[in-house]
Amino acid sequence: MKEILQELERRRExxxxxxxxxxxxxxxARGKLTARERIDIFLDEGSFEExxxxxxxxxxxxxxxxxxIAGDGVVTGWGTVNGRTVFIFAKDFTVFGGSLSEAxxxxxxxxxxxxxxxxxxxxxxYDAGGARIQEGVAALGGYAEVFQRNVLASxxxxxxxxxxxxxxxxxxxxPAMTDFIFMVRDTSYMFxxxxxxxxTVTNETVTSEQLGGASVHTTKSSIADAxxxxxxxxxxxxxxxxxxxxxxxxxxxxxxxCYQSVTEPDNSLDTLIPAxxxxxxxxxxxxxxxxxxADFFEIQESxxxxxxxxxxxxxxxxxxxxxxxxxxxxGVLDSDASRKAARFVRxxxxxNIPIVTFVDVPGFLPGTAQEYGGLIKHGAKLLFxxxxxxxxxxxxxxxxxxxxxxxxxxxxxxxGDLNYAWPTAQIxxxxxxxxxxxxxxxxxxxxxxxxxxxxxxxxxxxxxxVAAERGYIDEVIMPRSTRRRLAQGLRxxxxxxxxxxxxxxxxxxx
Ligand code: HXC
Numbered sequence: 076m077k078e079i080l081q082e083l084e085r086r087r088e089x090x091x092x093x094x095x096x097x098x099x100x101x102x103x104a105r106g107k108l109t110a111r112e113r114i115d116i117f118l119d120e121g122s123f124e125e126x127x128x129x130x131x132x133x134x135x136x137x138x139x140x141x142x143x144i145a146g147d148g149v150v151t152g153w154g155t156v157n158g159r160t161v162f163i164f165a166k167d168f169t170v171f172g173g174s175l176s177e178a179x180x181x182x183x184x185x186x187x188x189x190x191x192x193x194x195x196x197x198x199x200x201y202d203a204g205g206a207r208i209q210e211g212v213a214a215l216g217g218y219a220e221v222f223q224r225n226v227l228a229s230x231x232x233x234x235x236x237x238x239x240x241x242x243x244x245x246x247x248x249x250p251a252m253t254d255f256i257f258m259v260r261d262t263s264y265m266f267x268x269x270x271x272x273x274x275t276v277t278n279e280t281v282t283s284e285q286l287g288g289a290s291v292h293t294t295k296s297s298i299a300d301a302x303x304x305x306x307x308x309x310x311x312x313x314x315x316x317x318x319x320x321x322x323x324x325x326x327x328x329x330x331x332x333c334y335q336s337v338t339e340p341d342n343s344l345d346t347l348i349p350a351x352x353x354x355x356x357x358x359x360x361x362x363x364x365x366x367x368x369a370d371f372f373e374i375q376e377s378x379x380x381x382x383x384x385x386x387x388x389x390x391x392x393x394x395x396x397x398x399x400x401x402x403x404x405x406g407v408l409d410s411d412a413s414r415k416a417a418r419f420v421r422x423x424x425x426x427n428i429p430i431v432t433f434v435d436v437p438g439f440l441p442g443t444a445q446e447y448g449g450l451i452k453h454g455a456k457l458l459f460x461x462x463x464x465x466x467x468x469x470x471x472x473x474x475x476x477x478x479x480x481x482x483x484x485x486x487x488x489x490x491g492d493l494n495y496a497w498p499t500a501q502i503x504x505x506x507x508x509x510x511x512x513x514x515x516x517x518x519x520x521x522x523x524x525x526x527x528x529x530x531x532x533x534x535x536x537x538x539x540x541v542a543a544e545r546g547y548i549d550e551v552i553m554p555r556s557t558r559r560r561l562a563q564g565l566r567x568x569x570x571x572x573x574x575x576x577x578x579x580x581x582x583x584x585x
Pocket of ligand 1: 203206244245
């Protein structure tokens with residue numbers, strides 16, 4: 076009996092070594108951890124329960140029948156993050172470069188199925204060379220099985236991808252269909268086709284980093300939601316994100332103890348808005364002052380900085396913050412900002428996370444670059460996302476809410492539940508200068524008349540009161556009371572019950 080038990084231990088030890096010590100050392104020499112080390116750091120200590128440790132590939136071509144490694148290049152299973160169940164798979168680069176075989180794909184689809192059935196988040200860690208070249212179509216089929224499950228799980232359980240090495244070819248599309256992608260600076264890259272193919276097809280010479288490194292995907296393509304300096308930091312940040320997320324679309328947001336008063340006024344907010352309406356201020360200051368303990372997990376911090384999106388908590392429960400950022404392009408809405416915020420709003424709505432929107436927006440960005448780039452369709456994405464969302468929607472207009480952008484940013488007309496304005500709010504079709512130049516074009520040569528018209532327009536329209544008179548604003552509130560107002564509103568909206576008409580699915584302007 077003892078020998079039988081020892082045999083299990085021996086087999087486990089061999090499996091845990093993956094592709095062997097030499098390849099593990101090479102992995103470490105590149106500043107990367109192994110798949111198992113990553114899982115150990117990511118999950119609560121001792122919580123990992125592994126599946127399929129002894130699975131091997133079944134291919135016989137190219138001498139593969141003589142080269143089998145237990146686990147076949149991916150470590151899978153489940154564990155907990157701060158006590159909450161998550162499913163996980165981590166590609167093991169030391170085994171056939173983490174490449175995907177039919178058997179490898181079956182291991183992944185098994186945890187995808189388990190995660191969906193048990194309504195818990197799934198995390199995929201990528202460090203791999205794409206399809207197992209020796210397997211051909213069996214590997215391609217395996218990828219498609221994974222993709223199909225990504226789609227069925229989308230909007231039901233949170234899916235998160237962490238790129239910690241190469242992620243090329245077939246490996247890129249599963250992450251692309253998950254909710255969030257995180258990367259490690261300098262050691263990870265993602266592309267559909269690598270530098271060699273790029274050189275052959277387009278004659279461009281690029282490095283892997285230039286083609287698909289973390290800086291490309293966090294600042295240019297917006298494929299990645301954030302990047303961190305090393306494996307450990309990245310894994311700890313993803314744990315932090317998981318703490319904000321519900322287990323599934325029916326589980327409700329997680330709630331933790333809140334130690335910060337919601338009734339205490341924050342007088343510093345009364346002077347956040349500069350006296351000069353054209354001067355910028357940092358909207359993140361407002362977010363940090365409203366969120367419990369200033370704990371804010373920002374999504375796509377380095378992309379379309381004119382809008383800020385991320386998770387925080389109010390009275391211990393998760394909320395999604397969306398805010399125009401006056402510090403960047405005066406907080407204007409352009410195509411990138413619209414797409415970024417639309418995706419975030421839709422994530423929140425899928426998972427029943429209330430949305431708090433702070434508005435200070437001069438409008439949509441004019442120009443040929445924007446129009447040729449499809450601003451109409453991209454702007455419509457944000458409009459569509461807010462309009463279809465049925466979660467509690469709380470909006471605070473701090474300063475400008477001009478033109479179509481007023482409508483888009485979770486206005487009353489898009490079923491905003493609570494729409495507040497600070498006394499500094501200016502809700503109008505456009506700013507005073509543009510408005511006067513159009514309505515009083517005949518007086519344009521007379522500066523005195525123009526000044527008088529401008530004053531009249533500012534007095535009448537550049538305030539929250541015209542909107543408040545119509546009930547488009549529920550209340551004009553003191554800036555200092557914003558946290559209290561939002562906390563009370565969220566409490567009142569806890570049992571909000573709103574359902575859109577039945578449909579197979581909508582047709583958001585993609
Ligand atoms: C089989 C692979 C492999 C693959 C790497 N390896 N990729 N084995 N299939 N796709 C093996 C290598 O043979 C090597 O084995 C080990 O993994 C480490 O690879 P190295 O090349 O030594 O490592 P490195 O120099 O770091 O380069 C990593 C890499 C490179 C950039 C990922 O290996 C690479 O370019 N691989 C091929 C990428 C690719 O073209 N994949 C197919 C994409 S097509 P030993 O035994 O020497 O350690 C695709 C289509 C699917 O995915 C589409 C579905 C929609």
